[in-house]
Amino acid sequence: MIRITKSIISIFLLLSCFTTVVRAADFKPLPQWMKTAVFYQIYPQSFKDTNGDGIGDIQGIIEKLDYVKWLGCNVIWLNPCFESAFQDAGYDVINFYKVAHRYGTNDDLKRLFDEAHKRKMKVCLDLVAGHTSIESSWFKASQKNEKNAYSDRYIWTNDSTIKPEKFVSGKFERNGTYMKNFFDCQPALNYGYGQPDPKCPWEEPVTAEGPQSTRKELMNIMDYWMEMGCDGFRVDMAGSLVKKDPDLKETTNLWAEIRTHFQDKFPEGILLAEWGKPQQAIKVGFMMDFIIHLRNSGYDTMFFNKTGTYRRDTCYFDIKGNGSPDFFIKNLTTQLCAAGNDGYICIPTANHDFQRPCCGERNTVPQLKTVMTFLMNLPGIPLVYYGDEIGMRFIDGLPNKEGSQLTKGNRAGSRTPMQWDSSDNAGFSSGNNSSLYLPIDPSASRPTVEQEKKDPSSLLLFTKELIALRGKYAALGNRGEIKFLQSKDNQYPLIYERRLGKEAFIIVINPSGKDVSVSLDYDRVVQKVFPVLNSSKHKIIDYKNKQLKISAEPLSYGIFQIY
Structure with missing residues (x-):
């Protein structure tokens, strides 16, 4: 029975994960x-x-x-x-x-x-979804004794002597303390609790009226x-x-x-x-x-x-x-x-x-x-x-x-x-x-x-x-792939590849004040290395026998298209 129970739980957890993934896949x-x-x-x-x-x-x-x-x-x-x-x-x-x-x-x-x-x-705006100011008319209404539309828009304890972590006390009409999100001046809006504690009546489930009104x-x-x-x-x-x-x-x-x-x-x-x-x-x-x-x-x-x-x-x-x-x-x-x-x-x-x-x-x-x-x-x-x-x-x-x-x-x-x-x-x-x-x-x-x-x-x-x-090269753009090439033995310079389809680049960046040289295995066939952007007058990359030889001056950088 114990094994059966564990199996059932495992299947349930797997299905729960699967449901979340399917939901994400269904987004437009x-x-x-x-x-x-x-x-x-x-x-x-x-x-x-x-x-x-x-x-x-x-x-x-x-x-x-x-x-x-x-x-x-x-x-x-x-x-x-x-x-x-x-x-x-x-x-x-x-x-x-x-x-x-x-x-x-x-x-x-x-x-x-x-x-x-x-x-x-x-133009995108910044949406402060989790809290308001204590000067908000919503919060002022929530402080009142009588029940109103904003009473449960914030998270209040049911007694002013109860002050859990992140709760703030003050002189309010209602008997309670409120939860803050960051500073005391930022009372948390009530979206409910994922796992409310029955011993804490202010921890409402997400299906409660207050949290539902907040999300709307x-x-x-x-x-x-x-x-x-x-x-x-x-x-x-x-x-x-x-x-x-x-x-x-x-x-x-x-x-x-x-x-x-x-x-x-x-x-x-x-x-x-x-x-x-x-x-x-x-x-x-x-x-x-x-x-x-x-x-x-x-x-x-x-x-x-x-x-x-x-x-x-x-x-x-x-x-x-x-x-x-x-x-x-x-x-x-x-x-x-x-x-x-x-x-x-x-x-x-x-x-x-x-x-x-x-x-x-x-x-x-x-x-x-x-x-x-x-x-x-x-x-x-x-x-x-x-x-x-x-x-x-x-x-x-x-x-x-x-x-x-x-x-x-x-x-x-x-x-x-x-x-x-x-x-x-x-x-x-x-x-x-x-x-x-x-x-x-x-x-x-x-x-x-x-x-x-x-x-x-x-x-x-x-x-x-x-x-x-x-904008000019898709491999350098938002959907271009990346592969870092340096090993743990060679922390400098930073070397990585950007690639999309047949288009490929190697980027070399040396933010240190030292000359650095390294040799790396590179399993792709390279016929030509073209410097698209190069801070150095000298050759930074050399390719021979499936090896990249990098010689980077202090504070140097380069973007090299490879063919």
Whole structure:
């Protein structure tokens, strides 16, 4: 009987897994335009100020659409632009249906959608699905004693003396404490619990009235902006909506329902996850997920040095040349395998939550060109965080601004004003709010867009060239395959192959300050090696007798087409 029981359980688990896979396979196809998508992330308050109040605005984004298109990016992702208390830079939303006054109006955002579409570009909004601001009218209504439509939209204990982990107490009409998602000012919306504990009556099942109303409201919010002209959403903390859901069963059900609803109405729209683990995010229904600093991805081992929001003693892209790419390569390979053709990964240059490539001792154009060569020549959808294309640096030691300070570090250093033109101190020198994000010291040496457009050796023109190569060669594009070639005995240089059909390239990147030479077995027949992009005047690759001989100078890079 014990064996029979175990067998039955095993079969049941297998069928459960099979059901999830079938459900994922039944999703409508991904939008075709994702095959050639190149993202540009804009932090609205720091991008371009047009009214002199010291804060970026939607009009500023409209004015710079041609620049983003010129760079080669065709999709924009905006950090939250809804009405907010700005205790967490817009991630504490007061009203999901209204643009924050500092940025403009709903009509301004609609005009941004329209202007982007005229240029064959797309705009994705940031959707803070898991929580609101404590200033939200929904949360204020939920605090009341009498039962109302919002009483169960948040997660409240039934006694103010009960305060589990992540619950916040205060002076409320109702007798209870509320659950937060991140900061205390961000009460968690109630999507229910995957495995509710009967001893905790506030842990409602996902089928309860409150969680069901919350998910319907989320779909209403998405419909509202999509009908206005939005092209999709990046969903904040996407995997955390349903609580206590270790097997992701109810999380999968939630996003499967949302994706089906979404694609039925907007088949060209996209859903992107802030999850940090594509093998999970894509399985539950997202079309793209980021490999970033979350979930032990290896991103930090490649880029994080001794300066920044998150710090390490060593990383691979360091002139000292004592890092290792092994952990990152292993995770990337796993995630690409798991995603298959069901979705895309995205490895951004940086974002609003962690440091830029130009950070600490990695602060010269040759160093940054090695980073950009790598990030713009990976499979998946590339993303340029505003300013990284000109080498804007992470500014250490800034004060806490709108919740930028975390326990481990300050995010403000990655949120400084876009450096358009030094003559106006990046366009953020005037207005009562000019100290929102401190302008960089005008006496300091710093690149600007206008300067770099005129410099043939600039990082800006180099990044533009890399993006153009992705569009020219399918093997270097979003669906091109990747195979890393170096062994554990040869950590430097980084050598990998990009291939699609008969088209093939070898990329060589040496971010160290040392000359490195290695010989590798290469089982493909090579008749010719053509340098598409080469930082060295010398021959980096030589092929003889099924061996690649690589000789890479310090801070060198090359993209070589092989025939």
